[in-house]
Amino acid sequence: MSQSYNRGLIEDFGRWKEFSAGMWAWIFHKFTGWMLIGYLFTHIAVLSSALTGPEAYTNTIQGLESLFIVRVLEVGLLAVAVFHILNGLRLLMVDLGVGLDAQDKSFYASLVLTAIITIASVPTFMDGVTL
Amino acid sequence: MSTQQQEPEQPESQEAPEDPEMRGAESPVDEREKAGGDIDQTTADRSELEGETILIKVFRYDPEVADKQEPRFDEFHVPFEKGMTVLDAVMYARDNYDSSLTFRHSCRQAVCGSDAFFVNGKQRLGCKTQMADLEHPVRIEPLPHQEVVKDLVVDMDHFYDQMHTVEPYFQSEDTPDASDLEEQRQSRENREKVKMSTRCIWCGACMSSCNIAAGDNEYLGPAAINKAYRFAMDDREDADIKEHRLRILEQEHGVWRCQTQFSCTEVCPKDIPLTEHIQELKREAVKKNLKFW
Amino acid sequence: MAERYSSFAPGGTAWLLQRITAAFLVIVLAFHFFLLHFVNHAADVTFAGTQARMENVGYFLTMVLFLIAGTFHGVNGVYNALVNQGLKGTQKKVVLAVLVIASVALIAQGIYVAIAMAGW
Numbered sequence: 001m002s003q004s005y006n007r008g009l010i011e012d013f014g015r016w017k018e019f020s021a022g023m024w025a026w027i028f029h030k031f032t033g034w035m036l037i038g039y040l041f042t043h044i045a046v047l048s049s050a051l052t053g054p055e056a057y058t059n060t061i062q063g064l065e066s067l068f069i070v071r072v073l074e075v076g077l078l079a080v081a082v083f084h085i086l087n088g089l090r091l092l093m094v095d096l097g098v099g100l101d102a103q104d105k106s107f108y109a110s111l112v113l114t115a116i117i118t119i120a121s122v123p124t125f126m127d128g129v130t131l
Numbered sequence: 132m133s134t135q136q137q138e139p140e141q142p143e144s145q146e147a148p149e150d151p152e153m154r155g156a157e158s159p160v161d162e163r164e165k166a167g168g169d170i171d172q173t174t175a176d177r178s179e180l181e182g183e184t185i186l187i188k189v190f191r192y193d194p195e196v197a198d199k200q201e202p203r204f205d206e207f208h209v210p211f212e213k214g215m216t217v218l219d220a221v222m223y224a225r226d227n228y229d230s231s232l233t234f235r236h237s238c239r240q241a242v243c244g245s246d247a248f249f250v251n252g253k254q255r256l257g258c259k260t261q262m263a264d265l266e267h268p269v270r271i272e273p274l275p276h277q278e279v280v281k282d283l284v285v286d287m288d289h290f291y292d293q294m295h296t297v298e299p300y301f302q303s304e305d306t307p308d309a310s311d312l313e314e315q316r317q318s319r320e321n322r323e324k325v326k327m328s329t330r331c332i333w334c335g336a337c338m339s340s341c342n343i344a345a346g347d348n349e350y351l352g353p354a355a356i357n358k359a360y361r362f363a364m365d366d367r368e369d370a371d372i373k374e375h376r377l378r379i380l381e382q383e384h385g386v387w388r389c390q391t392q393f394s395c396t397e398v399c400p401k402d403i404p405l406t407e408h409i410q411e412l413k414r415e416a417v418k419k420n421l422k423f424w
Numbered sequence: 425m426a427e428r429y430s431s432f433a434p435g436g437t438a439w440l441l442q443r444i445t446a447a448f449l450v451i452v453l454a455f456h457f458f459l460l461h462f463v464n465h466a467a468d469v470t471f472a473g474t475q476a477r478m479e480n481v482g483y484f485l486t487m488v489l490f491l492i493a494g495t496f497h498g499v500n501g502v503y504n505a506l507v508n509q510g511l512k513g514t515q516k517k518v519v520l521a522v523l524v525i526a527s528v529a530l531i532a533q534g535i536y537v538a539i540a541m542a543g544w
Binding site: 003004005006007015017018020021022023025026091094095096097100103104 | 192194202251252253273275276278279280286342390391392393394396397404406407410411413414
C-alpha cells in the first residue's frame, strides 16, 4: 500500500439531509449544552452586580428585563433548556436501557413538547415589554 | 471478462443502455404486468424498473493512474434486473464497462462482510441492498472515515486493530474434563443473550457510521465493543476474565465515548442492537466499580 | 491481567457523575425556571426579593448545589465533546486545566455572590 486517500470527515453538515433521528438528537443536545454552559457563565456575571449593592442589582436586572431583545433571548433560552431537559430524560432512559427501540420517537416527542411549552410560555415571557 | 460484451443468461442487458431504440424492450414486461392483475403493489412498483437501466455513480480513486489520483465519480448505466443488488450493479459495471473498477466481495450473501459500501449516504452491505429499494441515481462510495486504497476499497487495518484489542476469542481457565464432557455447554438462556452479538461479520459499517470513531481514533468502536460483549456476557467464561474484559472496555476510549447516536445500530446489516450492547456494558462497568467502593 | 489493578476508572466515574448531575439538574433547572419566570416574574426581580429567597438556608444550599452540579455537567460535557473530536496529548491536558480553573472560578464567584445576596 504505497498511497491512500483520506477523505476526511465525510459525514459533515453537508450531508445533513441524510442524518437520522439519533444523530439529530445528538447534534441538538450538544448545541443546546454549549449554549447552556455559556449562559451559566453570563448568568453568574450578571448576578455579580449584587456585590456592588442592592440598587445596582435591581437596576441591572430590571434594566435588562425592560429590553425587548432580552425577552426574546429568554424565550430562546427556555426553548434550549426545555429541549436539553427533555432530550436529557430520553438519554437517561437510553442509559438505563429502557425503550431503545423507540429512541427516534422519543426524540420527536421531545421536539414537539419543547415547541408546545415554548409557545405556551411566550405570553408570560413577553408580559409588560414593547418593542 | 471485460472484453466479453454479452452475458448469455441476461439477453435484455445486451442492449446499449442509452439507446432509445431499444426501449421497446420494455413492452413485454408491461404486457406481463397487465396480464398478472393479482400482483401486489410492491411487485408492481419494482417491475416498473424491469428492462430499464439504472444510473450508478461510483467513486473512483487510484494513486497509480494519473487521471484517477484526484478522486472523481464515474457514471455507469446498468440494465436493471429483478433482484439486482448494489453488488450486482458494480459487478456488471466492472465486467462490462471498466475492468479496473475495484471493490471487495466474496460470498455475495451477507456472510463474509467484504462489501460494505457507502450507498446513497448510508453504510450498507452491497450484496444485501436491493437496487429497487434505492433512490436513483445510486451513489456508491467507499466507507467513510477510512483511508481509500483504490476505488471502493478502504484500508481496514485500524478496524481490525480495534477488534483485536478486545481479545475477540473465548478464554477459559478450566475447560471441562474431556472424559466426562466433550462439549463446553452453554445454557439456552445465555445463548439467547449473546445471540445477536455473535452475528457480527466484521464488515466495518458500524465503525464507519460512528462519528465519534471518526473524531477519536482511539475509540474502540461499536464492532469491537459488541465483540467484547459477546464474550463478557458468555457465562462459560470465568468471573476474573469478565473482569479483565471490562477493564479493557472501561478505559477512557472504551465504552464511555459512545454518545448513543444509534448510527451504528441503524446501519448494521445483521441487525445487531449495538447501542443496547454498549449501554449494557457501561452499566456493567459502573456496577463493578461500585462494588469496589 | 496482573497489570495495573485499580478500582478507580476515571472514564466511568465521570460518566456516572454526568448522569447523576443530569437527574438532579432536570428537576432543579425546571424548578428554577418556574420560580423565576412564572411564580415570580423575572422583570419584577429586586434585590429584596432575591434576598428573601436566599435567606432560606434550604434554598441557598439548593442553589449552591445547582451551581456546582451545573458547572460540572456543562464543563464535563464540553471536555467530552473535545475528547470525542480527538483532542489528545498536551493540548488535552491544557484544555482540562483551563476548564478546571474556569469551573473553580465560576463556582467560587457564584458562592460569593450567593452569600452577598443572602446578606450574610
